[in-house]
Amino acid sequence: MTSTSSPATLLWFRKGLRLHDSPALHAAIQGSAVLYPVFILDPNIVRPDKLGVNRLAFLLGTLRELDAELRRRGSRLTVLRGEPMPELERAMREWKIGRLVFEADTEPYAVTRDAQARELAGRLGAQVLSPGGHTLYDPGVLLEAAGGALPKSYGGFGKLVAKVGEPPAPLPTPERLPPAGEVADEGIPTLEELGFTGHAAGLAFCPPGETNALDMMDAWVSQPQRVAAFEKPATDPSAYAPAATTRLSAHMKFGSLSARTFYARLRQAEREAGAHSQPPTSLVGQLLWREMFTTIGAVTPNYDRMVGNPICRQIPWDDAPDLLAAWTEGRTGYPWIDAAMRQLNTEGWMHHLARHSVACFLTRGDLWQSWVAGQQVFDRLLIDADWSVNAANWMWLSASAFFHSYERVYSPVAFPKKYTGASSYIRHYLPELAQVPEQWLLEPWKMSVSEQRQAGCLIGRDYPAPVVDHAVARDRNLERMRAAYAAGKLG
Template sequence: MSQKCHRVIHWFRKGLRLHDNPALIEACKDASELYPVFVLDPWFVTNSNVGANRWRFLAQTLDDLDKQLKLLKLRLFVVRGNPETELEKLCKKWKITKLTYEVDTEPYAVARDERVGKTMEDLGVSVIPCVSHTLYDVHSIVKINGGKAPLTYQSFQTAASRLGPPPQALPAPTLQDLPGCRNLASDAHGKEFEIPSLTELRVCESDLGPNLYPGGETEALDRMERHLKKVNWICSFEKPKTEPNSLLPSTTVLSPYLKFGCLSARLFYHKIINVYKGKKHSQPPVSLIGQVLWREFYYTVAAVTPNFDKMEGNPVCKQIPWQENADHLNAWKQGRTGYPFIDAVMTQLRQEGWIHHLARHAVACFLTRGDLWVSWEEGQKEFEKLLLDADWSLNAGNWMWLSASAFFHQYFRVYSPVAFGKKTDPNGDFIRKYIPVLKKFPAKFIFEPWKAPASMQQAAGCIIGKDYPKPIVDHDVVRQKNIQKMAAAYAKSKSSTSETNKNGHKELSSKKRQSDDVGDGPSKKKKKS
């Protein structure tokens, strides 16, 4: 056994877990003292676009992480302040010689980590970053793809397959991995390093929805294992066939845990592969493995695409002349569009912090090319605020897809805000739950309450235009106009023809484009939301 000689900080950012955390394993090596640190930047608390439900999820996750670390006779040190400044102070205070962390490919993180690296070099602290938030080092996929991002799921799969299976997940460290490491859990460090309270995070109790998806690695692993026991469901899973408006989630709802790194994508991937062994099962892109690969696809493209979360200056994004309409945008945000299915989804999002991926498709299409012609950037901001699983790469990629700005180019396929919800919830139970003012409407009219006779509205206790809004647009009219606008925008793009051919989408006749109102989703080749 080598002599313990390093005082180490393991810097938790994402990767808020002990299992499959190679950077944490590196921190344990030759550690005489180990300080697990999370830096809470007060700027984010006061200025960032984070809603109450996600702050609660983070606080619960940090609390769970602290409890897991205490089983190793360690503790989590939550530091308040600018990451570069605070890490420099701690390295000097604790005489740190090694810093480890999980690689983050988002632009802000890349720039931050470069600055931290320079500071650590000046201090003589060795830095060990490790890849574990994604299945692969996404830059290796770009390299194998000829130095450019794969812009289709198929080209991504081809590149990734050349790397072989993702690495196996590593087990969590144990006390045996820390022989001779000083016990810091019992040290009296005062309140300065405590887990943040909701009050400190400026979260008002009244802003919180039901705590349906508690944060933390413990819950993530339990939730994963509960789903893995449903072998037939795992093997037959096809995401387009799941229900966007079921009263209980028809998917795993593991996305928030993957976003925060409470659950390792590599562990989840290999667990699914083990379930598949010797059995007939669905295939990507619609299978459960396919959803993990969608996540990897967006991470890969986002890592090397400038301005990935914007339209302007984004080389993969169509330049479309969206219009500003504050009234329409606010109606969409508040679930007051007059289309009950759309409004119910947005209400669920605001209350619970999670909505089904097909529900995301429907409300995103409605806001952008389908009905309201508002920029996808505005929808991206609202999802970033409200979703528990708001992930920079996936959020931007999905919004570009649904607005037909990138990746998906069948702009003539539009989600119906009426027919789509009816397909899986003909009685309107989802609407009755999230828009209770409509709960007494008969199924025949609950998706289109403005069509109900006045006497029926009165009997239901809900007058349309007074107690619940009339539709803010006529879908049948604006859909046709917006398809024409999309066609014009595509015609101005020099690359539209090559991109369409590259993505394998066949042009349809003008007549077909004008009539393709979708009740069951665009195509089977969908992205993970």
């Protein structure tokens, strides 16, 4: 098969599930007589032990929306199911594909897979185009501007970005697309067809698909004063309906919202507002955290592990599966921690400061379990689970990289007292504590037995006793952190 001046093109969607600001889509339609937009449901990823029902439901909803938007423009989405390389090869041979286009992806699984796709395309005589699109800048551009060594601090990264200048402006959404070739596929499956059960409660808070993403973004940027006043540390982690932050992270993960579009609209809102908050706490600042963590993740070996990870402090974590399970399932006996973990289990999301609390609790704060184990739980349950962002934030919270003030430990009792909404948040996600008096809600084990009876919540029966004593665990763990820092070993 040789490429022609007007080749049949296969546009392979993975992330970047949108038509607005899509460099891959623009590259694919350029001079294409026929365009096959394809998504492959990869059995290495679509597995109940790898992703929770919330994320899969979000993905399937996003694909349905993508298909609808493609059809509106004279095209359609073909969904294939199976190992990517055989599926791709079969499709490319059958459809006589002369050009393969996909958005560049820097995650290790994707890098290996995409190298195989390039090799396959080479064998079949097809051209490959793989523009960026997931981040504000191509990681290579930032790496080159940094002289090959990216700064690991936010301040340093901010200077680098300032040196490079504003990110490229978003691309327009094409109004018409080349016709899609005739294909018989099985369509977009349901959760049940894929062997998943359970209710995806999180979609009520973050509905899937590009249109919802743009609407959710518009709701924020159409209020310039709200954007201007946004200070991340001041947002309330106990606010859940609605959340205190944009809740756009799942759209950013799957690319149903473009980072560049979000950034451009935020900058416009800031200009309209006049005085406004600044990075790192502003909304633009949040996008720069994402940019920094993704860019560093693209060039750091073993970013999602401790061992062999050159930026990660080596810490002798314990391995206690019972403690990990109690944390994962929201039964540590600390209501603030358990409410957040139940929110994660039922809805696939929690606020950033709740993530701080539970991640600190699992690692250096209380349970002394490896951040890698916590990262894997988040990776399965979060709708927004993002390989680099997740790893980086876990390294941060466990004081393994990026953040080193390990003596600053979140108390699972004192911290939530800052938020008036903490009480209703806890009662909502832990209905077994609904009748516990306000005075004991954060420390229910301190109730007398008669108070427990009155509240219909016997500690040890209806709600667990604390798995550790926070004050004791914190002091012991501080000693262990001191020792790990004194040893000064990186991966």
